[in-house]
Each structure stands twice: as structure tokens, then as C-alpha cells.
Amino acid sequence: MIQRNDPCWCGSGKKWKKCHFPQKDSDTSKYYLDKYGIIIKTPNQIEKIKVACTTAASILDTLCKAAKEGVTTNELDILSQKLHKQKKAIPAPLGYGQPPFPKTVCTSVNEVICHGIPNDIPLKNGDIINIDVTSIIDGFYGDCSRMVIIGKTTEEKKKVVDVSYQCLIKAIEACKIGVFLNIIGQTIEDYARSQGFSVVNQFVGHGVGIDFHEPPQVPHHYNDMTIPLVENMVFTIEPMINVGVREAVIDTNDNWTARTKDNKPSAQWEHTLLITKKGAEILTLCPN
Ligand code: MF3
Ligand code: CO
Ligand code: CO
Numbered sequence: 001m002i003q004r005n006d007p008c009w010c011g012s013g014k015k016w017k018k019c020h021f022p023q024k025d026s027d028t029s030k031y032y033l034d035k036y037g038i039i040i041k042t043p044n045q046i047e048k049i050k051v052a053c054t055t056a057a058s059i060l061d062t063l064c065k066a067a068k069e070g071v072t073t074n075e076l077d078i079l080s081q082k083l084h085k086q087k088k089a090i091p092a093p094l095g096y097g098q099p100p101f102p103k104t105v106c107t108s109v110n111e112v113i114c115h116g117i118p119n120d121i122p123l124k125n126g127d128i129i130n131i132d133v134t135s136i137i138d139g140f141y142g143d144c145s146r147m148v149i150i151g152k153t154t155e156e157k158k159k160v161v162d163v164s165y166q167c168l169i170k171a172i173e174a175c176k177i178g179v180f181l182n183i184i185g186q187t188i189e190d191y192a193r194s195q196g197f198s199v200v201n202q203f204v205g206h207g208v209g210i211d212f213h214e215p216p217q218v219p220h221h222y223n224d225m226t227i228p229l230v231e232n233m234v235f236t237i238e239p240m241i242n243v244g245v246r247e248a249v250i251d252t253n254d255n256w257t258a259r260t261k262d263n264k265p266s267a268q269w270e271h272t273l274l275i276t277k278k279g280a281e282i283l284t285l286c287p288n
Helices: 027-036 043-066 073-086 155-174 183-194
Strands: 106-109 112-114 128-137 140-149 205-207 214-218 234-237 240-242 248-250 258-260 266-268 271-276 279-282
Touching: 043 073, 043 128, 043 140, 043 271, 073 106, 073 128, 112 128, 112 240, 112 266, 128 155, 128 266, 140 155, 140 266, 140 271, 155 183, 155 234, 155 240, 155 266, 155 271, 155 279, 214 234
Parallel strands: none
Antiparallel strands: 106 112, 106 128, 112 258, 128 140, 205 214, 205 234, 234 271, 240 266, 248 258, 271 279
């Protein structure tokens, strides 16, 4: 029998799951796939994505509780490996991309915006760290991240942690069926600017569930994407908010670590969302 990752029978050269894999039999699904490349999820797919999402959220919760002064981000990665095994989940970052991401989680400390690679440097008092977990279960993906403040930090770092969280929550609350996708960037950039902070525009949220990164891109900055939100869309919102300039510089040694150009602090929170009749349902809430 044809498997999800096999080439599609139609000869498109795409994977079956991204091509003629059975979709919800509606005009909307066909239109969104044809026009935007967006896979509107079926009830069966949603059920499985929910499992991946609660698993990722639960692993993230344990990692956040383990992030303390003196602990290294490599130790968090080892714990993440162990938790994924226990839950029969695959950590999506490991081996992802080019060059292949070398660890099972992203750990982004202070001026690191995202895609920080776990290392042997112990966390120290005053650090702020983003931990980003993406778990695969039965081929389906859930993606989420949170900030942890290590010990006592500065007012400025506390504020960027808080503002980035508020940006995520306000954007989630703005999502309703029929509203354009760019309400997200509008909501986030309005609030970040009102607090004197900038919004990273070199990285975006994304469709997720069947693959790690699917259409659409979900910008957190002002943009003109007039895609109406429809029921059973699944995507992330993951605003990266900077104290200083918005520009990111990617480390030329590892080709992953993205830092603020001015080395001022940055913070990020991420949820995977499902659009329902009631708005955006957060799928990556911690189950316990
Ligand atoms: N989890 C990140 C996101 O939110 C992506 C990380 S890619 C990796 O989209 F390779 F660094 F893991
Ligand atoms: Co993501
Ligand atoms: Co993520």
C-alpha cells in the first residue's frame, strides 16, 4: 500500500501526503491547497496532530522546569532525548535542514533570537532562555516554545519576556474564521512597538502538522497577506521580539544560531493553533 511519504501516484514528484493524500472533501480544502499550498486538516489528521502537540507541550514543560542556574543546555538536550524516547516520539529538530541541526531542541539564550544549539555553557543567574520543542508522533508534528528566566534578571529582560508572551496571546485572540492572516502581524507589531520593542521579520510562524514547516508563512511583522482564516487550518504563531534592532545575524560557524545584530536581548513564545468556529484553539497546552 502507498505510504504517506511515498511519491504521489499522480507523478507530480511530490510526496503523497503533500499531493493527493485524501483531504476533507470540500471546496475550501481544494481551493486552499491549489491557491496557497495550505493543507486544511481533516478530523483524523487533527486528532493525531493534537497528540503530537500535547506531547511536545509536556516535554517542553519538563525541560523548562529543569532549566536552572548551573545546568547546561546540553543537559537539557539529553533530557529531551530521554523524554522523547519515553513518549515514543521523534524530536523533529535532530538532523533537520542544511546543515543538519545537531540536537533535539533549540535553546536560545539572551541575545540569541532562535535556533540556538545546545552546548556546554552552564545557565547563569540573569539569563533568559527560549526552549523550543517540536515532536513527531505517528508522522504528525507539534511545535511549541517558552521562555524561562534564570534566577533574578534585569527589568529590561523581564519586560521583553513579558511583551513577547503578550504578543503571542493577543495574536491568538485576534484569530477568527474569516479574518485575514495578516491580523497576526498587525496585532504583534502594534503591541511590540507600543512597548518600545522591535519585531523580527527574518523568521516567521508556519503551517504545521503534516510536516515541520508547511504553507502558509505566518509573519509576526506588518504584512499584506490577505488569506482568510478557515476552519481546520493549523499553524504556529511564534513572535520573536527584540529590545533593540529587529535585524538577525546568523552565526557563520554553525549556520543556525540567529543573534540580534546589536546583541541586545530577544524573547519568543510559540504555540501550535487550530482554527475552529470559536477562534484559535491552542493545541500545545501542557496536559498536566
Ligand atoms: N522549532 C522551530 C520553529 O518553531 C524550528 C527549528 S528548526 C531546527 O519553527 F532545525 F532548528 F530545529
Ligand atoms: Co515553529
Ligand atoms: Co518551534
